[in-house]
Amino acid sequence: MELNKMAALEEAQKICGFILNDELTKDEKDQIVRDSIYNFNHHVNPGWLAYRKSVSTNEAFVEWEDSMESFKDLYGNEFIDCLGGFGIYTCGHRNPEILKYVQAQLSRYALHSQELIDPLRGYLAKIMALCTPGDLTYSFFCNGGAEANEMALKLARLATGKNYYISTVGAFHGKSLGAVSMTGKGTYRKPYLPMIQSVQHVEYGNAEAVEVAIKNLISVGETVAGMIVEPIQGEAGIILPPEGYLRRLREICDKYEVVLIFDEIQTGMGRTGTMWACEAEGVTPDILVFGKAFGGGIMPITGIIARPHLWTDDIVNNPWILGSPTFGGNPLACSAAIAAIKYTLENDLPGQIKEKGEYLIGKLRELQKDHPILKEVRGKGFLIGLEYPTSEIGWAVSKGLFKRGVMTGGTLISSKTNRIEPPGILSYETMDKIVQKLDESLTEVEAEFSTTWELVATAKV
Numbered sequence: 137m138e139l140n141k142m143a144a145l146e147e148a149q150k151i152c153g154f155i156l157n158d159e160l161t162k163d164e165k166d167q168i169v170r171d172s173i174y175n176f177n178h179h180v181n182p183g184w185l186a187y188r189k190s191v192s193t194n195e196a197f198v199e200w201e202d203s204m205e206s207f208k209d210l211y212g213n214e215f216i217d218c219l220g221g222f223g224i225y226t227c228g229h230r231n232p233e234i235l236k237y238v239q240a241q242l243s244r245y246a247l248h249s250q251e252l253i254d255p256l257r258g259y260l261a262k263i264m265a266l267c268t269p270g271d272l273t274y275s276f277f278c279n280g281g282a283e284a285n286e287m288a289l290k291l292a293r294l295a296t297g298k299n300y301y302i303s304t305v306g307a308f309h310g311k312s313l314g315a316v317s318m319t320g321k322g323t324y325r326k327p328y329l330p331m332i333q334s335v336q337h338v339e340y341g342n343a344e345a346v347e348v349a350i351k352n353l354i355s356v357g358e359t360v361a362g363m364i365v366e367p368i369q370g371e372a373g374i375i376l377p378p379e380g381y382l383r384r385l386r387e388i389c390d391k392y393e394v395v396l397i398f399d400e401i402q403t404g405m406g407r408t409g410t411m412w413a414c415e416a417e418g419v420t421p422d423i424l425v426f427g428k429a430f431g432g433g434i435m436p437i438t439g440i441i442a443r444p445h446l447w448t449d450d451i452v453n454n455p456w457i458l459g460s461p462t463f464g465g466n467p468l469a470c471s472a473a474i475a476a477i478k479y480t481l482e483n484d485l486p487g488q489i490k491e492k493g494e495y496l497i498g499k500l501r502e503l504q505k506d507h508p509i510l511k512e513v514r515g516k517g518f519l520i521g522l523e524y525p526t527s528e529i530g531w532a533v534s535k536g537l538f539k540r541g542v543m544t545g546g547t548l549i550s551s552k553t554n555r556i557e558p559p560g561i562l563s564y565e566t567m568d569k570i571v572q573k574l575d576e577s578l579t580e581v582e583a584e585f586s587t588t589w590e591l592v593a594t595a596k597v
């Protein structure tokens with residue numbers, strides 16, 4: 137494509153007009169739909185739309201606005217959000233109680249000079265030290281989850297001078313080179329091999345396997361810097377470890393002086409019914425990684441908080457040695473995170489999610505009795521997995537729900553599992569509506585797959 141500044145300017149002017157216009161005409165809306173399909177196919181990735189069509193009944197739905205429990209397309213079709221942006225909307229979509237602080241900050245200053253002291257970053261770090269378990273004290277803020285995990289992994293090496301990492305099969309920690317090295321699915325690792333070589337993946341939920349791996353590495357002359365683990369595996373298909381798993385990991389890591397990293401990017405901020413999932417077991421990691429819902433569903437902001445013994449002279453003497461992301465901890469993002477924590481605590485969102493999660497999981501399990509196609513309902517709080525006999529059946533149910541105005545998603549590593557990860561502010565009335573729509577979709581899919589699903593279901597795949 138030739139450099140064409142005039143065309144770029146005209147295009148940018150047109151889109152700025154759309155952004156400012158709250159009353160688009162039917163023609164303008166149609167144009168945005170056509171433009172969007174063209175742009176994705178020619179300038180993003182043709183595969184992107186093909187993938188989305190599979191859940192969108194072959195129509196093109198262009199997202200245009202959102203509010204609390206739901207979002208709307210350009211033409212005003214409304215969808216109840218049971219996907220929650222894979223965990224970012226715990227406080228709801230554009231919650232006004234968060235938005236007003238972000239708007240106020242935006243009208244003052246948005247990004248920072250990089251030289252003067254930016255007070256919101258300091259305040260947010262203090263609030264994090266107050267609202268996380270144990271002696272977690274020092275925070276470092278970034279922009280994405282994978283980036284935050286990079287910081288955790290680097291800090292483990294920096295603080296210990298050791299080398300190896302232990303991770304788990306099925307884990308998802310992001311897709312930057314370090315984070316994907318820890319990720320536990322071949323598809324996402326293979327094209328990039330060799331990556332970080334010094335990592336051993338062990339079975340998730342099996343603490344003794346961690347001890348064996350550490351012992352073996354040490355006995356052959358290696359050193360182990362850190363163990364990274366999700367308190368509940370999200371992308372693997374909402375996998376809950378056995379009771380006591382995190383506590384046992386804590387004991388093992390203490391015994392071998394290995395830095396214990398909990399990746400709470402998805403489970404944190406109340407998602408599983410406590411502010412942090414590790415709180416439920418009374419375990420404090422050495423590094424807690426957070427993201428997704430941390431920005432209140434409005435701004436991207438992620439980070440780590442670490443115990444003081446990891447903040448060694450190396451990092452104190454050179455605060456940029458770990459990383460120095462230009463936008464990490466910017467004032468606008470910090471205002472969103474501070475307001476999100478305020479809203480979460482003021483409204484006891486974790487407590488609400490605990491109760492609502494028990495209610496919704498109970499209703500879903502009742503539904504299972506009438507629909508054996510729904511093989512398993514598992515989860516905690518509002519991190520719920522619905523497992524079907526095959527990926528095709530899972531997609532079909534997801535598509536049926538979408539047609540009925542309920543957005544759910546698969547999980548990245550296990551496509552047989554649909555994810556129910558709604559905003560924590562969801563009402564009981566909406567939960568009942570979701571269950572009713574799922575009932576209808578299951579009935580429809582059972583009819584569609586009637587010849588095959590029984591065979592598959594009974595084959596214990």
Ligand SMILES: Cc1ncc(COP(=O)(O)O)c(C=O)c1O
Binds near residue numbers: 281285401402
């Ligand atoms: C547990 C966990 N860690 C890390 C990530 C990666 O976060 P990001 O997509 O912001 O890089 C995710 C994203 O789904 C996640 O669920």
